[in-house]
Amino acid sequence: MNDTVLQDLYRVVLDRKTNPQEGSYTCYLFEKGTDKILKKVGEECAETIIAAKNGEQGDTVGEISDLIYHLMVLMAHQNIPLDAVLGELEQRSHKIGNLKTFHQVDHNT
Ligand SMILES: N=c1c2ncn([C@@H]3O[C@H](COP(=O)(O)OP(=O)(O)OP(=O)(O)O)[C@@H](O)[C@H]3O)c2ncn1[C@@H]1O[C@H](COP(=O)(O)O)[C@@H](O)[C@H]1O
Incomplete structure (x- = not known):
């Protein structure tokens, strides 16, 4: 696995902020704004907890990945490097x- 994967993903998220693209989910979140982004972070956090409680490692990995992505959108939205x-x-x-x-x-x- 490429060890710059987090940096690469964050670069794409930042790019979506400055260069809006048709059909981009990231752009959709930036357009909706803070409350929507925070709601998604909360949802993905809850889904991570449920998957972990169910003990399905594959599902938990998927939910953690969703959570990290949405946290990155929040960081970009709040200008946190x-x-x-x-x-x-x-x-x-x-x-x-x-x-x-x-x-x-x-x-x-
Ligand atoms: N890592 C992700 C990623 N993880 C999750 N998601 C999206 O997050 C959404 C979460 O699904 P949900 O069912 O919870 O939400 P939904 O019902 O689709 O949407 P809401 O109305 O609830 O917001 C899905 O639409 C996923 O596609 C992501 N979307 C984008 N990325 C990365 O961001 C890059 C840019 O994506 P675009 O902005 O779409 O071009 C991609 O190449 C990926 O690397």
Whole structure:
């Protein structure tokens, strides 16, 4: 799998915002605006929960993918760069990584 898939998808979503295209679902969401986008995020989140509770991994993967796509539409709508989220996650992984190392050292002494 291509490891730039999230960046590539976000680029397409941003492009739909600046270059509206006939028949584009992403453009339809941007046209509808904030409330519609938030409603879709909520729906996809609920559908993810239901699929996970049902234990069907394939369905859950599909719903998580729908959720990520709709979150990206929300991010683009609110001018949040993908790097802001990736950077936040990266920073957390460093903090938590440091914390783990600290606890391991503490535990062993
Ligand atoms: N990843 C996605 C993606 N995931 C889900 N969806 C759409 O999200 C919708 C969710 O389905 P629902 O049944 O919940 O909603 P609906 O009844 O179709 O629509 P609503 O009236 O509820 O909004 C479907 O129409 C899916 O096609 C997506 N649409 C687009 N993309 C990506 O965005 C790119 C650009 O797509 P367009 O904007 O359509 O050109 C595509 O190449 C894909 O990479």
